[in-house]
């Protein structure tokens with residue numbers, strides 16, 4: 001199924017600060033390679049028949065490439081992001097202004113939330129992560145704004161700081177997830193909601209394999225996640241691997257670079 005995405009070219013990509021355990025400002029980053037990998041991801045979406053809008057990157061915001069964190073867009077309503085860390089604070093208004101200019105109904109958040117990093121549409125309801133970045137209060141805000149039930153999931157491992165590092169929505173009725181990233185209660189919720197889920201291993205999660213983008217059948221995921229790709233194929237999904245090794249140095253993958261625009 002064809003989707004509409006928003007992406008941001010990593011023109012100013014760098015790892016200048018560390019706000020997650022993957023980031024090491026002393027390690028070298030090849031900004032040119034990051035742009036090349038991002039460009040391949042962009043072209044891949046176009047070749048799969050998706051529409052991709054682009055927002056202009058801003059200097060001084062090296063993580064702005066991670067468009068998924070910029071907002072949550074459902075039914076044409078845009079719930080703006082309010083970032084936990086000051087290093088990313090200016091991204092929220094930049095993304096909201098873009099949506100405003102495009103004529104969407106935009107809502108500035110009252111609570112800390114990092115967009116689709118932590119708030120994922122799954123069929124009729126929203127799955128929402130908390131514990132590391134997005135505040136619980138944002139779940140209530142999102143429920144009120146979108147008029148859809150929000151299912152709160154507690155994240156417990158700092159490596160999997162956003163819900164979209166630990167869980168991929170594969171279709172309206174199924175997900176893939178790494179149980180170790182969730183509290184025991186949230187693991188039980190996921191088992192109850194998704195008895196047929198694809199269960200990722202610690203190794204799948206460690207290459208950020210769950211930071212994937214599904215259109216309901218084709219699943220774009222990091223090429224390093226080979227076992228997860230096999231598990232998805234065995235459930236009838238089509239894995240589409242993409243190399244995002246340079247973006248991984250900031251703690252990101254294909255999903256982080258991709259905000260779904262649901263008009």
Ligand SMILES: CN(C)C(=N)NCCC[C@H](N)C(=O)O
Nearest residue numbers: 020066117164250251252256
């Ligand atoms: C699923 N992921 C990982 C994302 N949705 N976003 C990536 C954000 C990376 C950024 N350095 C940060 O730590 O905020």
